[in-house]
Amino acid sequence: MTKDYFLDMDNNKKYTQALKTKIAKLKREKKAVIIAHNYERPEVQQVADILGDSLELSRAVTKVNAKVVVFCGVHFMAETASILNPNKKILLPVKEAGCPMADMITLVKLKQLKAKYPGVPVVCYVNSSAQVKAESDVCCTSSNALEVVNSLSDGEVIFIPDKNLGSYIQSKLKNKQIVLWEGFCPTHIRVSEEEIMQAKKKYPQAKFIAHPECPQRLLQHADYIGSTSGMMRYIKESKDKEFIIGTESGMIYRLEQENPGKKFYSPSEHFICADMKLTTLGWIAYSLENMVYEVKVPEQTRKKARKSLDRMLAVLPKK
Numbered sequence: 001m002t003k004d005y006f007l008d009m010d011n012n013k014k015y016t017q018a019l020k021t022k023i024a025k026l027k028r029e030k031k032a033v034i035i036a037h038n039y040e041r042p043e044v045q046q047v048a049d050i051l052g053d054s055l056e057l058s059r060a061v062t063k064v065n066a067k068v069v070v071f072c073g074v075h076f077m078a079e080t081a082s083i084l085n086p087n088k089k090i091l092l093p094v095k096e097a098g099c100p101m102a103d104m105i106t107l108v109k110l111k112q113l114k115a116k117y118p119g120v121p122v123v124c125y126v127n128s129s130a131q132v133k134a135e136s137d138v139c140c141t142s143s144n145a146l147e148v149v150n151s152l153s154d155g156e157v158i159f160i161p162d163k164n165l166g167s168y169i170q171s172k173l174k175n176k177q178i179v180l181w182e183g184f185c186p187t188h189i190r191v192s193e194e195e196i197m198q199a200k201k202k203y204p205q206a207k208f209i210a211h212p213e214c215p216q217r218l219l220q221h222a223d224y225i226g227s228t229s230g231m232m233r234y235i236k237e238s239k240d241k242e243f244i245i246g247t248e249s250g251m252i253y254r255l256e257q258e259n260p261g262k263k264f265y266s267p268s269e270h271f272i273c274a275d276m277k278l279t280t281l282g283w284i285a286y287s288l289e290n291m292v293y294e295v296k297v298p299e300q301t302r303k304k305a306r307k308s309l310d311r312m313l314a315v316l317p318k319k
């Protein structure tokens, strides 16, 4: 492992630039593309060929020609990309980058839940393992969760693992009975209502826009609720100039780049996902140079999980 990969890049512009040059060279040599989630660090977003939320990135990976994809995000995202693209080499630069919410439901627990509600279809948020996806009927992301649940003819639906997203869907779809699971995103749940109220007081002109992974105590104050791609659209189309961003603060960098003249505020220092911040330029360079860490799913699980993802991809999110 080369020592200069891991120098403090935030405080050292010279090394940041050196790493960017190295990444560009390795990318050409390995014929790779880099894709990054909206929550990644600014410098990681700067070297990415494609940015987006889970649904946009899932679709994007199936369209790129490259055989090597460096996925700057967390494990379930790289796994999803691999399920959809078994012939591409999907690399996760930091193998420990996971999603605590995805770990809140396991295959065993899901089977127990299904046994309790026989015949009830399972909608599984994409923040879940391949095994859990394989055992579910259909996946969804925060972009299309409402449409996916609504596309089912059944009145009762099991929704895993995010109880906050599930509750939000329940509030919108009164004709459905949603069985919730006790999962949640630690990043979105630790922000307090008081922090939102203080931000609103400090920036009285700002609209508060929130991700549906936030608990109801925060969502009740939102002017708009949507996925990160929904937020992007809302802000671009809005005549308002100031926004309080109710999701992981990495999103603010992309919003600033794409909306000059508009102002963005994070209401809380707690809106940081430690796992999303694990990926650095150093790890991307290391990943490309050594072709690590490849994420692969056993074929039997992959085929079953693919069915749940294909059903999801067939449902378009509402614009």
Ligand code: SF4
Pocket: 074, 098, 099, 100, 101, 102, 127, 185, 186, 187, 188, 213, 248, 273, 274, 275, 276
């Ligand atoms: S922000 Fe929350 S849901 Fe997203 S990866 Fe981090 S812990 Fe998981």
